[in-house]
Amino acid sequence: MARVKFNVNTEYAYLQNFKVLQNVFARHTVNKPIPVQSLTKCRMQDNLEFLQWTKRYWDQHYPGGDYDAVGRRRASGAPAGAPAARAPSAGSRRGVTPTTTSAARPRVATAGGGAPSAALQQEVATQKEAIAGLEKERDFYFAKLRDIELLLQSAIEADPELEKEEDTLVKHIQGILYSTEDGFEIPAEGEEGAADDLETF
Structure with missing residues (x-):
């Protein structure tokens, strides 16, 4: 030990x-x-x-x-912050690990436990509202970008020569649509789900 x-x-x-x-x-x-x-x-x-x-x-x-x-x-020299030992119960028997009694358990605040709990619940509600607003805004701008992308694709399908020319408005718009920031890597297909399968704690 x-x-x-x-x-x-x-x-x-x-x-x-x-x-x-x-x-x-x-x-x-x-x-x-x-x-x-x-x-x-x-x-x-x-x-x-x-x-x-x-x-x-x-x-x-x-x-x-x-x-x-x-x-x-x-x-063994472990930190002194370990919980105090409890007295063994008279009912302990072979093969059963004793559990802590309710008196030895730390007290945990219940969900409705006073002003600090209410303040935290209010903060969580505010954060959820802010996240919902941000997601709505993100979806709005994504839909606009998707519409622009579809317009470009239909224009290229109608006139395939547009994609072959280098210095056109179509090429500049595609460059803006498909640019990424430094350090950003687009995950390969199949890698996204594989990372989620590894559950850690």
Whole structure:
């Protein structure tokens, strides 16, 4: 536990912690390969599957009794901001991870909880209204640009020579319509959906 780094957020630190975990698995002959590469990418599906396996392993092999996780972390030099340990319940049994009681849970403000909540809800409503206005304006200008593009396409279909000439009004308008800003790249077809499929947290 002294080699585990708590509250890390860099891939290098993740790799160090998973190396410690792999060594512990090897020392205790746990025959479970750890998918380090996929776990360090923080995709929800991979992490959830590994956590489910860990929970099942815990339920099958934990001998019962008290386990002071906070005390173990403090002994390893973890930050002191960890929550205080609670007294073990008398009803704890083998294979069941104890949960925190309502007294030990932090209090969370409810949706209707006073002036700060109302102010935040008002700010959210204002932001949603502003976003709706911006989207409407964006759609309005996009429709105008699309109309211009369709007019150009019909003019070129009627007279294909317009596109072949270099210094014409049609070429200048097309140059404006299809120009991009520095650093902007048009995604290839199929790449747009692939990026959305990788869920992270």
